[in-house]
Amino acid sequence: MINWDSIDTVFLDMDGTLLDLQFDNYFWLQHLPRRFAEIHQRDEAEALAHVHERIGQVHGTLNWYCVDYWSEQLQVDVAALKREIQHMIAIRPHVEEFLRRLHQSPRKVLLVTNAHRKGLDIKLACTGIGRWFDGIVVSHDLRVPKEDPQFWHCLHARHPFQSGSTLLIDDNETVLQSAQDYGIGHLMTLLQPDSSLQKRIDTHFPGIHHFDEIMPEA
Template identity: 40%
Template structure:
């Protein structure tokens, strides 16, 4: 799938790419509406419509990923609610073998996430993910989400990266495209970000559902 001799650095999304997206989907699409329904004494269907409308209004912006923003908008203890579900924070079963193989192959491994620093810290606390990474950055540190070209320029400058020697892996086709437009030479989609949902279809990028498919070529 890739000529690994042309790749020095692998840029990796977190949620849905290294971690099972089921935690986030359950949190934002089930738990938050349930809590809002109880707090405002409205039906769960009405609460669901309210949160989806609120999410859609800031999709693709840094606010969409900001826990502080949602605490203010919804009047909920977002971090407190996160901690009630920590048992659902799970690494994909194929993530650590892939990260270990990247290290053996001499590749630099950088976590590139839109996750809010509070969410990132919680997920690192409850998984072994940090042990498989060389560096990490949250888009909140840059002031721009991964959807924005300035994020990528800040990333390249911060880590002194040559984008033509980078592979970026993400479960969002829109964000893969943003990376491509910013100059990242290689992209890969993840077709099964949520273990509880059907496979996704990628139209413009190659995609896999198991990192083990890459290991033979990587370690050759």
């Protein structure tokens, strides 16, 4: 599926790509609304509707991913609530071998994520995957999410790359479309970002189930 000889730069998303998206879906859809209800002594169903409505209002924006924004908006310590269930953070199958092989190759490998640094730090501490990257790019540092075409211009300014020989793997197809519009030449998605949900069958971009399907040479 990938001609590795034609790839010199690899951009990898984190949530739903390297890590199981089940943690994030459970946190935002269940744990956060429930704890919000407990902290503010509100009806749980009402709290669930309130939190989901607020999340929907900023979907796809930088605030949608921002721990500080949600801590302020909901008057809860979102980072602390994430740590309450950090045992659920899980690396997807074959990811560590995939990262190890990329790290040992001459390719530049960057973690490129919309995750806020407070959430990112928790996940890196739990998984240890940070050691495999040549750099970590956080959209909050660039002040624009990956869904925005301007993100890729900002990324190129900080970490120059040749678009035609760059591979991006991301579970978010809006992000992949943004990258394609910029000109990134190799794009791939995940068919089952959340292991607790059904595999996707209607992805616009080529997809894999696990990373052993595209393992680079040892």
